[in-house]
Amino acid sequence: MSYKSMSVWVFLLVFILMLAACGPQRSTEGVEDMGQPGADEGIKPKPAELTIWADDNAEKLADLKATTAKYTEQTGIPVNITPIAMNDQQQSLSLDGPAGKGPDLFYQPGIGSLSVQGLVQPLKVSEEDKANFTKETLEALSYDGNLYGLPFVVETYALLYNKELVPEAPKTIAELEQLAGKMTNAGSDEYGFLYDATNFYYSWAFMGGSGGYIFKETDTGFDINDIGLNQAGTVKGMSLIQSWFEKGYLPKGVNGDIVGGLFNEGKVAAVINGPWAITDHKAQLGDNLAVAALPVMEDGAHPQSFIGVKGWMLSAYSKNPEWATDLAVILTNAESSMEWFKATGEMPAHLDVLNDPLLVNDPLVAGFSEQIQYGKPFPNVAELTHVWDPMANALKFASEGEEVQAVLDEAVVQIQDKIKMAGAQ
Incomplete structure (x- = not known):
């Protein structure tokens, strides 16, 4: 296919991974069109309330409350929103769910090990509702042929830069290093580029772009017995990252908060981050903020960023799965998705919103969607859970000068x- 002949949104649809399943037969364009869930199986009684676990971000919670208030107005069902950090939800659900204190819906980035641990149940949505998303985004929230959630946000990371410090984004790694060599003054906390390099999520881009792989991909999925994280491509990518520490381009011990703070202060020309950071940086940098795809590797390959899909998952412990699914459809419809984009800057999964001129003509959004064509979805296997900590440690040791291999x-x-160990349990 010719990438140049296609819109950046086509790439978004082709390269993103997500799930699929089934649910209530009705329109999703607004709560005013709602009917009774499961009408073909008999009307389900309304619950006293529905509970959802949302990420603990005040700005996002405000938008979510506005959406659920409309739902309550139309259905008479109160929606209790409990803020819990996404990273903590899985463990909390495993404890609170069996005790009857869990949510009906919760918000997570991909299916991961949720299905294997029995924390989700399949949801049923109509073909009409599923048509609002790509097959790939639905598959990202599916496991063993079952759909466990509805897509809400799609994301990858890219190069964010300050046009006041660097008018044009570096297009190659060589140009990125030239920028670092010219602008880095560690004593004044000034850097040409900066990112949380010991975070495997971000650093994987340079390992995958160098030919590395996590689990070997097969015609039927992934071979978890074939791990490529110590093979040539991954070694090459981590060696590149280590060289940035050795040259003083990247300081040790930097985390995402430090990176974002220095970028907002105008002390860093370029950083690696995702669309979730746009609202904050835009408030500080204004029109000087710009987004571009990650710089090309020395052999012409593009860094292979992770592509993620966040969605509303149906809890295995929900006593009201039909009404919870009904709410999930409303939370992810076009109206709700557009309001979420306006409030947070996060890229929606809903096709109508993705193709809306507001997004298509936004250069900040276009920068991320360009990177998406070079990215790759997370391996959709539960074993991915066991990769993060060991690789974070490996990156930390490499940053301190230990031998990469x-x-x-x-x-x-x-x-x-x-x-x-997980298989033996």
């Missing part, structure tokens, strides 16, 4: 041990 060999051993 050795730290990656150790990381793979740890991952294999974690997978074996």
Whole structure:
């Protein structure tokens, strides 16, 4: 296919991964069109309330409350919103769910190990409702042929830069390093580029772009016994990252909060981050904020960023799955998705919103969607859970000067041990 002949949104639809399933037969364009869930199976009684677990972000909670208030007005069902950090929801659900204190819906980035742990149940949505999303985005929230959630946000990360410090984005890694060499003054906390390099989520782009892989992809999925994290491509990518520490381009011990703060202060020309950071940076940098695809590797390959899909998952412990599914459809419809984009800057999964001129003509959004064509979805296997900590440790050791091959060999051993232990339980 010719990438140049297609809109950036086509790439968004082709390269994103997500789930599929079934649900109530009705329109999703607004709560005013709602009917009774499961009408073909008999009317389901309305619950006293529905509970959803949302990420603990005040700005996002305000928009979510406005949407659920409309739902309550139309149905008479109160919606209780409990803010819990996304990283904590899985563990909390495993404890609170069996005790009857869990949510009906919760918000997570991909299916991961949720299905294997029995924390979700399949939801049923109509073909009309599923048509609002791509097959790939639905599959990202599916496991073993069952759909467990509805897509809400699609995302990857890209290069955010300050046009006051660098008028045009560096297009190659060589140009990025030239920028770092010219502008870095560690004593004054000034840097040409900066990112949370010991975070595997961001650093994977340079490993995958160098030919690395996590689990070997097959015609039927992924071979979890074939781990590529200590193979040549991954070693090459991590060696590149290590060289940035050795040259002083990246300081040790930097996290995402420090990166974002220095960028807002105008002390960093370019950072690697996602659309979730746009609202904050736009407020500080105004029209000087710009977004571009990650710089091309030395061999012409593009860094392979992760592509994620966040969605509203149906809890295995919900006593009202039909009405919870009904709410999930409303939360992810075109109206709700557009309001979410306006409030947060996060890219919606709903096709009508993705193709709306407001998004298509937004250069900040276009920068992310360009990077998406070079990205790759997370491996849709539960074993991915065991990769994050060992690889974060490997990156930390590499940043401190330890031999790359050795730290990656150790990381793979740890991952294999974690997978074996999980299988034995």
